[in-house]
Amino acid sequence: MEKCNHGSGSGTLYVVGTGPGSVKNMTLAASEVLAKAEVIIGYKTYLELIPEFLAGKEVISSEMMKEVDRCRTALETAASGKQVALVSGGDPGIYAMAGLVFEMAREAAYDCPIEIIPGLAAINSCAARLGAPLMHDFAAISLSDLLTPWEVIEKRLEAVAQADFVTAIYNPRSKRRTEQIVRAQQIFLTCRDPKTPVGIVTAATRDNEKIVITTLDHMCDQEIGMQSTVIIGNSQTFTWKDLMITPRGYDKKYQL
Amino acid sequence: MEKCNHGSGSGTLYVVGTGPGSVKNMTLAASEVLAKAEVIIGYKTYLELIPEFLAGKEVISSEMMKEVDRCRTALETAASGKQVALVSGGDPGIYAMAGLVFEMAREAAYDCPIEIIPGLAAINSCAARLGAPLMHDFAAISLSDLLTPWEVIEKRLEAVAQADFVTAIYNPRSKRRTEQIVRAQQIFLTCRDPKTPVGIVTAATRDNEKIVITTLDHMCDQEIGMQSTVIIGNSQTFTWKDLMITPRGYDKKYQL
Numbered sequence: 001m002e003k004c005n006h007g008s009g010s011g012t013l014y015v016v017g018t019g020p021g022s023v024k025n026m027t028l029a030a031s032e033v034l035a036k037a038e039v040i041i042g043y044k045t046y047l048e049l050i051p052e053f054l055a056g057k058e059v060i061s062s063e064m065m066k067e068v069d070r071c072r073t074a075l076e077t078a079a080s081g082k083q084v085a086l087v088s089g090g091d092p093g094i095y096a097m098a099g100l101v102f103e104m105a106r107e108a109a110y111d112c113p114i115e116i117i118p119g120l121a122a123i124n125s126c127a128a129r130l131g132a133p134l135m136h137d138f139a140a141i142s143l144s145d146l147l148t149p150w151e152v153i154e155k156r157l158e159a160v161a162q163a164d165f166v167t168a169i170y171n172p173r174s175k176r177r178t179e180q181i182v183r184a185q186q187i188f189l190t191c192r193d194p195k196t197p198v199g200i201v202t203a204a205t206r207d208n209e210k211i212v213i214t215t216l217d218h219m220c221d222q223e224i225g226m227q228s229t230v231i232i233g234n235s236q237t238f239t240w241k242d243l244m245i246t247p248r249g250y251d252k253k254y255q256l
Numbered sequence: 257m258e259k260c261n262h263g264s265g266s267g268t269l270y271v272v273g274t275g276p277g278s279v280k281n282m283t284l285a286a287s288e289v290l291a292k293a294e295v296i297i298g299y300k301t302y303l304e305l306i307p308e309f310l311a312g313k314e315v316i317s318s319e320m321m322k323e324v325d326r327c328r329t330a331l332e333t334a335a336s337g338k339q340v341a342l343v344s345g346g347d348p349g350i351y352a353m354a355g356l357v358f359e360m361a362r363e364a365a366y367d368c369p370i371e372i373i374p375g376l377a378a379i380n381s382c383a384a385r386l387g388a389p390l391m392h393d394f395a396a397i398s399l400s401d402l403l404t405p406w407e408v409i410e411k412r413l414e415a416v417a418q419a420d421f422v423t424a425i426y427n428p429r430s431k432r433r434t435e436q437i438v439r440a441q442q443i444f445l446t447c448r449d450p451k452t453p454v455g456i457v458t459a460a461t462r463d464n465e466k467i468v469i470t471t472l473d474h475m476c477d478q479e480i481g482m483q484s485t486v487i488i489g490n491s492q493t494f495t496w497k498d499l500m501i502t503p504r505g506y507d508k509k510y511q512l
Contacts, residue, residue: 017380024285027275029348029378031284068510093383095347099391099504100512106496107512118376118384120283124273127349128374133356136404137412139421147505148392156393156419163415164408240362248355251402254324256356256363 010110013078014085015092015101017119021049021206025125030117034085041074042087049206050087071097071104078112091121095142095170122229123168126201129211131243133199133231138166143173143180150180157187164192166237166246171229181230182220188232194218198238199244202228213244259362266367269334270341270412271348273375276304277462281381290341297330298343303460306343327353327360334368347377351398351426378485379424382457385467387499389455389487394422399429399436413443415441421447422493422502425486437486438476444488445465453489455500456480468501 008090009120014033019025034053044061060077062070076143092098098116105114127134139160143153160167167188172181188196194217202210202225212222217231224230237246250256270289275281290296290309300317303310316333318326330342347353354372361370383390395416399409409462416423423444428437431433450473458481468478472488480486493502506512 017281019258024288026284027281028287029280032280043389067504091380091383093380093388093390095391095504098384098388099501100503100506102388102496102499103503103507104512106501116384116388118281118380120374120376121380124347124349124374124377124380124444127347128354128372132349132354132358132372134349136399137349137395137409139393139416141393145507151418153393156421159415159419159421160395163412165412165415240358242359245355245358245362247359248351250324250356251359253403256324256360 003080010126011078011081012083012116013074013101013112014117015088015098015114016117017088017096018046018050018090019090020122021089021205023050023052025120025205026181027117030119033117036083037085038082039083039084040087041070041077046087058160063107066102067097068104071100075101075105075108075110079110088119089241091119093115093118094121094123117138122170122204124198125204126168126229128200129204130199130213130231131211131245133233133237133246134166134168135246135248136166136234136236138168140168140170142170143177143184144171145177145180153180154183154187157184161188162191164234166234167232169232172228172230173224174226181224183191185216185220188216192232192235196235197233197239197244198215199231200224200228204229213239213242219238228247262511267334268339268371269330269357269368270343270373271354271370272341272373272453273347273352274302274306275346275376276378276381276460277345279306281376281461283373286375289373292339293341294338295333295340295484296343297325297333297340299345302343302345303454305377307407314417323353323356324360327356331357331361331364331366331373335351335366342426344375347375348372350379350396378426378460381460382424382455382485382487385457385460385465386469386487387501389453389489389493389500389502390422390424391504392422392490392492394424396424396426396465399433399440400427401433401436409436410439413440417444418447420490422490423488425488428484428486429480430482437480441472441476444472448488448491451493452491453493453500455487456479458484460485469495469498
């Protein structure tokens with residue numbers, strides 16, 4: 001990989017979180033960086049959500065599963081002296097692109113500046129759409145065993161189920177992986193009430209958004225896909241109207 | 257509490273996350289809601305961070321620890337027919353105001369619309385400032401035992417330490433609570449390498465921001481206060497330059 005071209009004005013790589021989808025849910029900092037970038041690189045589904053930022057730019061869009069190639073292109077383009085925005089859906093720091101960018105930069109002894117511009121992750125936006133399900137100690141676990149051995153994932157599910165964490169499940173089900181979410185449900189059922197509220201948010205804030213509040217024993221009967229995040233409540237989580245709420249504990253100390 | 261005054265145009269309560277502090281890190285949706293609100297209510301430290309939104313508004317600021325009173329005022333003001341923004345630092349859904357608002361609304365059989373506008377939580381903004389420390393399965397735990405028994409907190413620390421979660425610690429230390437963070441460190445030391453990277457971010461993105469990357473065995477020697485978030489890496493977390501990075505596992509599958 002090229003060394004940073006400090007000579008002709010240093011390039012910078014911005015890894016920009018665009019949040020759940022709509023431009024309204026992006027930060028001002030993120031939209032400023034996209035506006036000033038010379039080159040915008042990203043997975044095409046995410047780029048299609050932000051057409052207003054692409055006009056007049058060099059745009060490099062790529063397919064899913066091509067993260068390594070996408071990062072390499074972003075690093076090399078910034079090294080050539082350009083201002084580059086690598087777009088990451090959600091928050092680049094949560095199951096997204098920030099880590100891989102730094103891993104590859106280290107590998108290549110890369111020396112251009114890299115800046116992470118955070119965005120709303122699925123946990124932030126899905127929680128807001130469900131009411132207030134996180135509110136107390138919580139864990140985030142991805143069920144994808146593409147890069148993590150399933151034994152590690154299962155051990156983590158057991159640990160947080162037993163310690164009564166609200167649990168946000170990323171990558172719950174794909175066409176190929178259909179059994180992991182069933183196994184996660186079984187693990188939680190060994191130590192949590194079958195009627196524990198579970199929220200499933202698919203495509204949060206997008207046109208095809210779908211929100212379901214169900215219970216632990218029925219969660220796998222619901223439609224769960226690649227764009228879904230599943231949030232399993234803790235022992236105190238309740239539903240009210242069409243909302244899912246985990247209390248912080250104020251009611252034990254104050255008159256509400 | 258008054259019933260919602262549907263007659264004179266219904267009031268709405270927006271619970272608005274302002275993110276870590278600077279207006280740049282707020283979403284467009286949050287700034288739009290603040291701009292159109294008639295009444296803005298919040299803890300005064302958070303309101304002082306957004307002076308540009310307060311001009312010409314009815315502003316009700318309150319002291320810390322007055323969350324219950326603040327929520328009651330917000331609910332009642334919206335019920336009287338006004339557009340109210342209750343400001344929450346960070347993300348209202350993560351250790352902030354969203355849950356209490358719904359708990360109190362349920363208690364009062366409140367029927368005005370309530371909408372949560374998510375913001376960047378400390379986990380999002382602190383992770384971005386440190387590099388990419390979350391990137392894999394992680395847990396968030398508050399060490400405040402004001403509303404949660406310490407035994408529950410300790411059990412949760414043990415569970416996530418043993419299952420190798422990256423762990424974000426909220427409310428790590430206050431003037432009154434100084435021993436909990438030491439106990440958390442001891443728990444992690446029983447099952448994680450003493451040289452595990454630990455990031456401490458204080459006042460992320462604000463003028464007095466302070467970022468420290470240290471190791472598990474030395475984390476308690478650092479300045480940790482009310483505005484700090486502590487992120488303890490997992491067994492794979494490494495440091496590079498002045499960054500803290502948790503790999504996702506790409507290096508086992510791809511040539512980086």
